[in-house]
Amino acid sequence: MSTALDERVTDEVEALEAILMDDVVIKRVNDVPNIIETVVHPSTGDDVDQQFVCITLEVKLTPDYPDCSPEVTLRNPRGLDDQLLTTINSQIKQKLLDCLGQPVVFELIELIRENLTESNLPSGQCVICLYGFVDGDVFIKTQCYHHFHSHCLANHLIAGKKYYQEELEKLPNWQQMQAPPYQQTCPVCRCPVSCDVDVLKNAPPPVDSVTAPPFCLTAELKALQLKMAALLAQQVAKGGVVGVGDTGPPPLTITSPSDQDNEATNGSSSVAQEGAKAEAIGNGRPNGSGSNDNSSPGSPHSRPVYRGPYRGFNRRGKPGRRGRGGPR
Ligand SMILES: [Zn+2]
Ligand SMILES: [Zn+2]
Structure with a gap:
């Protein structure tokens, strides 16, 4: 050299x-x-x-x-x-x-x-609606070079802001004051973006979504739904683990001392807990979006363990929810 x-x-x-x-x-x-x-x-x-x-x-x-x-x-x-x-x-x-x-x-x-x-046209799909980009579609490129139908991104941003507002209102006043202001983010890479929602929402829906054949629940889809619902029930019963016959610890960690106390005093109650959870699932509680982002969409069962963006935060840590340490 x-x-x-x-x-x-x-x-x-x-x-x-x-x-x-x-x-x-x-x-x-x-x-x-x-x-x-x-x-x-x-x-x-x-x-x-x-x-x-x-x-x-x-x-x-x-x-x-x-x-x-x-x-x-x-x-x-x-x-x-x-x-x-x-x-x-x-x-x-x-x-x-x-x-x-x-x-x-x-x-x-x-x-x-x-x-x-x-190839100066976005290839692939709009990650929001999963339809592609075709002639006649109105789409937008974010500052981070991700592409969405304008219509889809508008809906996404409107929903995002609404969710932010709802979560904010749940906080005590002093935390509301300290919360960072709402910031639009890219649904793909979470980079901050700044889009004019009022302009975006005037765009027509994706062409393919308009011309797509009407949705039809086929036997194949029904079978898939049943399979996914069973998987979800198992996932919820195990505290968020996806898979058949899992034996490892739940991926969600204990985050509050009271939870640890419960765990300590009810060391052998996991079977009872699972029973209680299974019961709760069977009761058909209102469904939210999926838990842990691993759930099957549209499953009729389960109360989500957690449905916010703050991964790692464990709602089960709050005593008294979901029957942790419930009667044996
Ligand atoms: Zn779209
Ligand atoms: Zn992006």
Whole structure:
């Protein structure tokens, strides 16, 4: 490894910084460029609003670069499906071979940009309604490059704000004062977003949701419902464990001293507890959304163990709920 920096590398890095400016990050080790990182967008002139996809390119320079290939990694793909990623990756491999002995970063950026420009439409589904994006759909790209039908995102944000408000009102006054203000977040990555809900909600519903055949409860679906309901009942009875014949401890932990006390004084009551819970389930208590996010949707049974975003918080920790330590 020579300490004198290869001129080809110095020139390339200088050019990258001059052309891409703030859009490229050069990480150096002892003043020697080591990692080059840039987010690649499709070519849309200066119209950033029309860029629906992007990907982060990371090039780690090897000591003998450019006579040896650098290590190239693609990260944070947005709006790109696996097939396109595979295509881009294999094109990159070929390009690295073709360009051995000469700087390759600009070539890589160009190669990726061409692919993105050709596929500058979100692929995959709207994660809210699970329908795809078709001609005529009105959709939005968030700041984090996730895509949703405008109609769906509006409903999601409205529901999110309502939920926040409901949870806030349950808190004592002094906690309400200290609670962080409501912040819209992306349903995929939870990055903060700022969307005009009033504009979004004027968008028509997804085209596919309108043209889809009416829902029909087939025998197959009914069987699946029964299977899922049984799994859910087992999950609830075991305190949140999904699976058949689980023997391990429940994944929810005890969070309050009183709960521990109950546990200690009722050390052998787990069977009784399960019986009590099973009974509660059998009573067909009102259903909320799923417990622990693992439940089957639409199951007619079960009171959720917990339905908020604060994972790790255990409602069973509150004494007196759900018959913990109930009569034997
Ligand atoms: Zn949607
Ligand atoms: Zn996002």
